[in-house]
Amino acid sequence: MGFQFQSVAAVSPLISADLGLDKSQLGWLIGLYLLPGIAIALPGGLLGARFGDKRLVLVGLGLMSAGGLWLSLADSFYEATAARITSGVGAVTLNVLVTKMVADMFEGRERFLAMSILINSWPIGIGLALLVIGPLSEVSSWHLGVLSSAVMAAVGFLTVLTFYRAPMGSEPPAPASGVGLGSLTGKEWQLLLISSLPWMLYNAAFQIEISFLPSIFVASGYGIKDAGSLVAVNAVLFVVGVQAGGILLKQARRPDLVCYFAIVAWCISLLLLTSNTDPLPWLILGGLVGGIPAAALVSLPTEFLAAASRSAGMGIFYTVYYLGCAILPGFAGRVYDLHGGRSALWMAAGAAFVAVPILWLFRRALATTETS
Secondary structure, eight states, X not given: OHHHHHHHHHTHHHHHHHHTOOHHHHHHHHHHTTTTHHXXXXXXXXXXXXXXXHHHHHHHHHHHHHHHHHHHXXXXXXXXXXXXXXXXXXHHHHHHHHHHHHHHHOOXXXXXXXXXXXXXXXXXXXXXXXXXXXXXXXXXXXXXXXXXXXXXXXXXXXXXXXXOOOOTTOSOOOOSSSOXXXXXXXXXXXXXXXXXXXXXXXXXXXXXXXXXXXXXXXXXXXOHHHHHHHHHHHHHHHHXXXXXXXXXXXXXXXXXXXXXXXXXXXXXXXXXXXXXXXXXXXXXXXXXXXXXXXXXXXXXXXXTOOGGGHHHHHHHHHHHHHHHXXXXXXXXXXXXXXXXXXXXXXXXXXXXXHXXXXXXXXXXXXXXXXXX
């Protein structure tokens, strides 16, 4: 999923020139991959409960493969939009169900470590895309680079089909009627609306950074390959940071405090990328500290959702996530067009920083709920 998400940004100068895209349209095309989540996240989770997680994951991977193939053949912005929506519907279905499956398997602080391993598939995919798609496109064309994302999805389809077996009891029977929202209590609704925001803002900031840095570096005089390699350093170190965060948060006596410091340090690194200095040190710093809070933020709903309400709850959680992550990169592209690349990074830093007070607010609301 991370590989396919980044497939457009990795060749952004080439695809923009060929299809005649401005930065706003490019940002829209990037964010469009996540836009179907607004409508698909909730029913996707509930359909997984009704028909089985594996079946829906295979449907998702099939749509990702078909959408990637279609995008590689597109010759207009509108065709690219339709192809991106197709693959995005599949990616949303995949993401919601895989996160729920991990949440079902692990409890307590073990979940931090399990979620950190799962989350790392996202930056690993993005890093691979930056290392693979750019060079492929320079050898041939952006069409071949984008086609590789369809191949990756097809490999995922065959892997799940061949090897995955659901753990005993992990797929309970679906409710006999309704869509499952009735399983959520009033307190769970309140906590969901708060806990969904830090994960959404955190990911939107990362997507803005990783999507527009290649264009920013190219505008600064780097070649496409060198720009992709620089951003790949950041993505690879995010992998290290996420995994280190899973271990650190599991051991920390105050994991939220670790998250606060890590997010603030990441924001500082984003702001320093706008200075006229060597970007490599700030890419390294941002990657190492930026990944630390991921497992804690994605696990927030699992701290209060009952097993019976987890499908509906995770669907709501990801609906908020996808809404923000679909809209904010497009808005950042507009800001980029009007004020330059530095302003997009300022926007990313601002989005990440807002997650800090909202996480604090969630803790207050959760404590109030537990004592009432």
